Every structure is written in C-alpha cells, then in structure tokens.
Amino acid sequence: MTATDPALTALAQGWCALSLLHGRIEAHLERALQAGHGLSVREYSLLDVLSRQHDGTGGHLQMKQVADAVVLSQSATTRLVTRLEDRGLLARYLCPTDRRGIYTNVTTAGLQLLEAARPTHDTALREALDEASKNPELAPLVSAVESLDMPAGYRPAPVRPTQEQPT
Numbered sequence: 001m002t003a004t005d006p007a008l009t010a011l012a013q014g015w016c017a018l019s020l021l022h023g024r025i026e027a028h029l030e031r032a033l034q035a036g037h038g039l040s041v042r043e044y045s046l047l048d049v050l051s052r053q054h055d056g057t058g059g060h061l062q063m064k065q066v067a068d069a070v071v072l073s074q075s076a077t078t079r080l081v082t083r084l085e086d087r088g089l090l091a092r093y094l095c096p097t098d099r100r101g102i103y104t105n106v107t108t109a110g111l112q113l114l115e116a117a118r119p120t121h122d123t124a125l126r127e128a129l130d131e132a133s134k135n136p137e138l139a140p141l142v143s144a145v146e147s148l149d150m151p152a153g154y155r156p157a158p159v160r161p162t163q164e165q166p167t
Helices: 006-037 041-051 063-070 074-086 109-130 139-146
Strands: 092-094 102-106
Touching: 006 041, 006 109, 006 139, 041 063, 041 074, 041 092, 041 102, 041 109, 063 074, 063 102, 074 092, 102 109, 109 139
Parallel strands: none
Antiparallel strands: 092 102
C-alpha cells in the first residue's frame, strides 16, 4: 500500500471521523460534568470504574487494570487517584491478603457525587450523540454506537456504598 492508496485514505478518513466524534462527545461531557458537579470526564470515569468493584474473587482492581479502564498511564491514574483521595472521594487501603497491594475504594461522598453526576453524564452523552448525528460524516458512527449489542444480562452496576477502609 502507498500513502495515496484509496483503501488507506478511506481508513485514515474513518479514523479521523471516529476521533472527531470522540473529541466532540468528550468535550460536551467535560463541560456538563464540570459545570454541574466539578468533575472532569476522567474523574467521573475513575469513580464509575471503581464503584463497580466488589468484594468477591477478582472484585478489586489492580492499578494497571484501573489505568486500562480509564485509558490513562499508570502514573497519570495514580495522580488522578491522589487528587480524588485528597477531595475525600476515594480511599486507599492495604490488601488484607497481600500487604504489598493497595486497593482504592470510592467513599460514601464519592458515591453520592457519582450518583448525582450520572444523570448529567447520560444526558450530555445523549445530547452529544444527537448533535453528532446531524453531521453526515459522523452519523454512521453514531448509528454504530447506538446499535452496539451489549452482552446478555449486561447492565451498569448500581452505585452502591463500599466499606470505607482507613488509609
């Protein structure tokens, strides 16, 4: 393939459209979450991911898993966790079975903020997708997102309190 190959050009254009859709959605979410709740998209995502942990086998995420879930480097994730911990929204504690491991849980205050922010997030996401669907280049991508089949029985975990542990 060469740089002028039509297949490569189409692929690049598709990637640009996907990147544009992502950027528009993220910017809309960022404005809504900041204005309504003082949260960034990354902070919201981190609270959401951590709120889905459970005490069963494999229920607590390692920092690498959290970083992958919020699409950040491990060091950026650690900084984000520290910021939210400083705000009282997260708490870290040692793993009871492996003193080298550190878990992070959402505090009651963090769960309350997440619960309050979730409708804002969902509304802003719907608005961003509706707006993007008006653009002929983005409309097929919006349709693809809207038609994604989630695994049978999938539904977001409810926001639930986790037992706060001392830090």
